[in-house]
Amino acid sequence: MRPYQYYRPRNLKEAIDIVSSEESARFIAGGTNLVDLMKRGIAIPEKLVDINHLPLKKIEQKAGILRIGALALNSEVAENKIVKAKYPLLVQALNAGASGQIRNMATVGGNLLQRTRCTYFYDTAFACNKRKNDTGCSALGGINNMHAIFGLNEKQNEDSCIAVNPSDLNVALAALDAVILVMGMKGERRIAFKDFHRLPGERPDLDTNLERGELILGVELSMENLSKHSHYLKVRDRAAYAFAIVSAAVALDIDQGTIKAARLALGGVAHKPWRLYEGEKMLVGQPVSDSVFKQVAEISMLDARSFEHNAFKMKLVPNVIVEALKIAAGRP
Ligand SMILES: Cc1cc2nc3c(=O)[nH]c(=O)nc-3n(C[C@H](O)[C@H](O)[C@H](O)COP(=O)(O)OP(=O)(O)OC[C@H]3O[C@@H](n4cnc5c(N)ncnc54)[C@H](O)[C@@H]3O)c2cc1C
Numbered sequence: 365m366r367p368y369q370y371y372r373p374r375n376l377k378e379a380i381d382i383v384s385s386e387e388s389a390r391f392i393a394g395g396t397n398l399v400d401l402m403k404r405g406i407a408i409p410e411k412l413v414d415i416n417h418l419p420l421k422k423i424e425q426k427a428g429i430l431r432i433g434a435l436a437l438n439s440e441v442a443e444n445k446i447v448k449a450k451y452p453l454l455v456q457a458l459n460a461g462a463s464g465q466i467r468n469m470a471t472v473g474g475n476l477l478q479r480t481r482c483t484y485f486y487d488t489a490f491a492c493n494k495r496k497n498d499t500g501c502s503a504l505g506g507i508n509n510m511h512a513i514f515g516l517n518e519k520q521n522e523d524s525c526i527a528v529n530p531s532d533l534n535v536a537l538a539a540l541d542a543v544i545l546v547m548g549m550k551g552e553r554r555i556a557f558k559d560f561h562r563l564p565g566e567r568p569d570l571d572t573n574l575e576r577g578e579l580i581l582g583v584e585l586s587m588e589n590l591s592k593h594s595h596y597l598k599v600r601d602r603a604a605y606a607f608a609i610v611s612a613a614v615a616l617d618i619d620q621g622t623i624k625a626a627r628l629a630l631g632g633v634a635h636k637p638w639r640l641y642e643g644e645k646m647l648v649g650q651p652v653s654d655s656v657f658k659q660v661a662e663i664s665m666l667d668a669r670s671f672e673h674n675a676f677k678m679k680l681v682p683n684v685i686v687e688a689l690k691i692a693a694g695r696p
């Protein structure tokens with residue numbers, strides 16, 4: 365680990381000023397991802413801005429909107445009474461992530477921004493466009509079993525990065541149409557969750573559309589009638605303490621056996637949490653039935669493309685979609 369300057373800003377503005385003025389400067393929250401990256405020489409911040417004492421910890425409900433502060437711990441959110449009652453999907457996704465100890469350190473803001481777990485990204489002996497753009501992608505011709513099948517370049521062999529977003533929380537927030545509140549040098553803005561993370565394109569080194577120095581203040585969720593029939597299904601190599609190979613977040617509004625509204629998002633399959641908009645449209649107005657769920661899964665796979673070692677996802681993903689829908693609808 366290289367030497368760095370440690371800052372403890374007195375307020376939000378001071379924190380934002382420091383990180384905006386220095387390209388390598390980073391905010392640090394729980395440190396459960398950033399410190400690992402620093403130890404391996406992947407992140408080399410000259411200035412580390414500790415935000416832990418800033419007033420961004422509250423979880424509060426106002427006028428039908430639930431606001432979760434960026435510094436709320438993953439474990440605090442999962443234990444919060446309102447979150448438990450209104451957003452069981454979020455609780456399931458949070459509790460499926462990492463371990464109890466890590467969830468006691470990890471914050472919501474840090475979880476949104478955790479970096480991919482592609483092994484080549486963490487090993488500086490290998491070329492990686494995400495670590496340094498235009499150097500190549502070792503996963504393309506390497507071991508790519510954990511990698512993406514959606515959101516890839518239209519032209520095969522022109523993918524700049526096939527890594528996946530590793531967060532469980534992000535998949536649930538995608539399904540719940542969360543809004544991210546951020547503050548930067550130009551003031552505050554609200555970012556729809558679908559626009560928060562990006563596909564790799566020409567800039568695989570960037571994971572999000574945040575501008576330099578922008579601080580996440582919190583996440584907003586509106587109260588909708590999607591809590592009764594929801595489920596987060598995570599498939600992983602071990603029962604605990606492992607990242608998703610594939611996961612699905614499902615929330616359904618069901619009235620007398622008919623689906624009135626549907627949200628469907630996948631994890632472990634793309635550079636960003638992957639919403640299945642076509643599948644959602646198809647579900648609306650349909651009865652709860654296994655054959656409808658299978659059709660939705662088939663339609664959802666039309667844009668998928670696999671690589672040498674992750675072809676198994678082409679079978680696993682539709683099965684996960686169907687299973688998650690069945691459990692959410694109460695008919696596993
Ligand atoms: C062994 C292990 C297993 C794990 N397993 C899982 C898993 O199964 N599922 C899962 O989802 N996650 C898993 N994680 C990841 C873990 O959830 C993240 O490391 C954690 O959520 C990051 O939060 P943090 O507060 O520690 O972030 P930090 O490490 O402090 O920061 C991460 C990044 O976010 C930035 N940042 C932090 N807060 C803000 C803010 N408010 N505004 C702007 N930028 C900010 C930092 O600058 C940094 O770039 C695992 C981690 C470990 C170490």
Ligand code: SF4
Nearest residue numbers: 482492501525526527
């Ligand atoms: S998939 Fe992305 S993170 Fe992995 S080696 Fe390729 S460019 Fe790097």
